[in-house]
Amino acid sequence: MEIREKILTFIEKNSRVDLKQLAIMLGMEEAAVANELAAMEEEHIICGYHTLIDWEKTSIEKVNALIEVRVTPQRGRGFDSVAERVYNYPEVNAVYLISGGYDLLVTLEGKTLREVAQFVSDKLSTLDSVLSTKTNFILKKYKDHGTVIAKPKEDERMLVSL
Amino acid sequence: MRNPLSERITDIPFSGIRKFFDIAAEMKDVISLGVGEPDFDTPWHIRDEGIYSLEKGRTAYTSNAGLKELKIEIAKYLERRFQVSYHYDTEMMITVGGSEAIDIAMRAMLDPGDEVLIPQPSYVSYEPCAVLANGVPVIINLKEENEFRLTAQELTDAITPRTKLLVLPFPNNPTGAIMQRKDLEAIARIIIDHDLYVISDEIYAELTYQQEHVSIASLPGMRERTVLINGFSKAYAMTGWRLGYACAPKVILEQMLKIHQYAIMCAPTTSQYAAVEAVRNGDEDVISMREEYNGRRRYLMHRFEEMGLSCFEPFGAFYAFPCIKEFGMSADEFATRMLQEEKVVVVPGTAFGECGEGFLRISYAYSLEKLEEALNRMERFITKLRQQK
Numbered sequence A: 001m002e003i004r005e006k007i008l009t010f011i012e013k014n015s016r017v018d019l020k021q022l023a024i025m026l027g028m029e030e031a032a033v034a035n036e037l038a039a040m041e042e043e044h045i046i047c048g049y050h051t052l053i054d055w056e057k058t059s060i061e062k063v064n065a066l067i068e069v070r071v072t073p074q075r076g077r078g079f080d081s082v083a084e085r086v087y088n089y090p091e092v093n094a095v096y097l098i099s100g101g102y103d104l105l106v107t108l109e110g111k112t113l114r115e116v117a118q119f120v121s122d123k124l125s126t127l128d129s130v131l132s133t134k135t136n137f138i139l140k141k142y143k144d145h146g147t148v149i150a151k152p153k154e155d156e157r158m159l160v161s162l
Numbered sequence B: 001m002r003n004p005l006s007e008r009i010t011d012i013p014f015s016g017i018r019k020f021f022d023i024a025a026e027m028k029d030v031i032s033l034g035v036g037e038p039d040f041d042t043p044w045h046i047r048d049e050g051i052y053s054l055e056k057g058r059t060a061y062t063s064n065a066g067l068k069e070l071k072i073e074i075a076k077y078l079e080r081r082f083q084v085s086y087h088y089d090t091e092m093m094i095t096v097g098g099s100e101a102i103d104i105a106m107r108a109m110l111d112p113g114d115e116v117l118i119p120q121p122s123y124v125s126y127e128p129c130a131v132l133a134n135g136v137p138v139i140i141n142l143k144e145e146n147e148f149r150l151t152a153q154e155l156t157d158a159i160t161p162r163t164k165l166l167v168l169p170f171p172n173n174p175t176g177a178i179m180q181r182k183d184l185e186a187i188a189r190i191i192i193d194h195d196l197y198v199i200s201d202e203i204y205a206e207l208t209y210q211q212e213h214v215s216i217a218s219l220p221g222m223r224e225r226t227v228l229i230n231g232f233s234k235a236y237a238m239t240g241w242r243l244g245y246a247c248a249p250k251v252i253l254e255q256m257l258k259i260h261q262y263a264i265m266c267a268p269t270t271s272q273y274a275a276v277e278a279v280r281n282g283d284e285d286v287i288s289m290r291e292e293y294n295g296r297r298r299y300l301m302h303r304f305e306e307m308g309l310s311c312f313e314p315f316g317a318f319y320a321f322p323c324i325k326e327f328g329m330s331a332d333e334f335a336t337r338m339l340q341e342e343k344v345v346v347v348p349g350t351a352f353g354e355c356g357e358g359f360l361r362i363s364y365a366y367s368l369e370k371l372e373e374a375l376n377r378m379e380r381f382i383t384k385l386r387q388q389k
């Protein structure tokens, strides 16, 4: 594996790993790893360091929805300008261009069902190029970002073996 | 009443880790670095094939030597990874882990009084299996100054007119030592000169961190003198599936197969179907697990260095073998006290042969967080010991 790939593989699963420890594990100088990280941030290969939260376990209410959106692409700019209109809303989590039965997949986070519904009816549906929307509410997250949300599995190995 | 037991079996000691298991089982918050198996689950696509085979009702015996499909895949794999070629039909059999292969290879090759050279520290089963096969184990004590490799001189010194077989246990459990091509070439010359055979236990072949593993069977003149043992336990994190294999010249393999036929019948069918998927599509999994182990290995070595604990750099398997002689106590005592005082389980080197005295086997088949916590405790323990001196 190339050095960048190795770094990315490690931090993709644990972005909080301490720089020194990361350097040790990769068998590299700390400064070299730091440079590589900075360069990848600069090049926007690394786009952010996020935290995966199971909001269910808190007292904070969140409602998540996946919205399938059909749109008319615009002359000269395809889907990009509609996508931009959509992703600029802060309540929008992700916007993907999709092949298949619809065009954009928009993921959304709101405090209540009503808030999400309002966003769709007031903001999303009223955009000129939006033809139709279909809102799917998420009932339960089992796995997100490659991580199983439920309790992590216990180590079931014997304590000592040869 | 007559004694129901055979003297040969009662003379063989129980393994040295039972005690630690018993103490640890009674304690809370124990962290273990004492495990000899991967911490990863078997990759899902492999498990899925096992499940699928059950859904399809593939619940019968396979042929004694194992599924043809699996053997063909293994033959291709050995060729592509280690440049050794075996005929899937006449020179290969699927076994119940590397464990069974070790046992039946000895039984197929030894006559009463034949001497078996066993380098130690090494995996615990070679010596009893040699005894059970009527052989006479002759121990070669490997040395830290040679990074626990087997040298040509040590081998030559141990050979007698009764010597028949050498067990070659590399990459090594418990030391993490590997043998490089030039080391093996020196060994091979002596094997050929003295007309000996080799059981090469290459179960950790996929887990090397400096260069690719070299199989002694790939050296000129060695294929006809070698029983190559490998398996799925370590490379694919499949210990519980109980699946391994042996490759050997037809004359040896057919006799091994005879024992297997009468004692075992065939390796588990579900596991064999899952293993087809492992050898066919598992290369990526092996690479990513190896990368992960390698990172932990470097971290472990770094921590030992910080603690001032002397340890040669291991380049194979998932173990390190630090030296604790400075503390003036036996490995057993050190391990017992560390368990009692800091609740960290490690295995004393002596569990793998007398010459393991003064060393500990530390496994790094653990998540980084676990490793870090266990090493913090170990560091505290060592600091305390040094202050008491």
Ligand SMILES: Cc1ncc(COP(=O)(O)O)c(C=O)c1O
Pocket (backbone or CB within 6 Å): A162, B036, B096, B097, B098, B099, B100, B123, B169, B172, B173, B201, B203, B230, B231, B232, B233, B239, B242, B243, B244
């Ligand atoms: C060196 C060595 N050989 C063989 C085995 C047996 O493995 P299995 O029977 O699971 O293939 C082990 C297991 O720990 C080992 O460490």
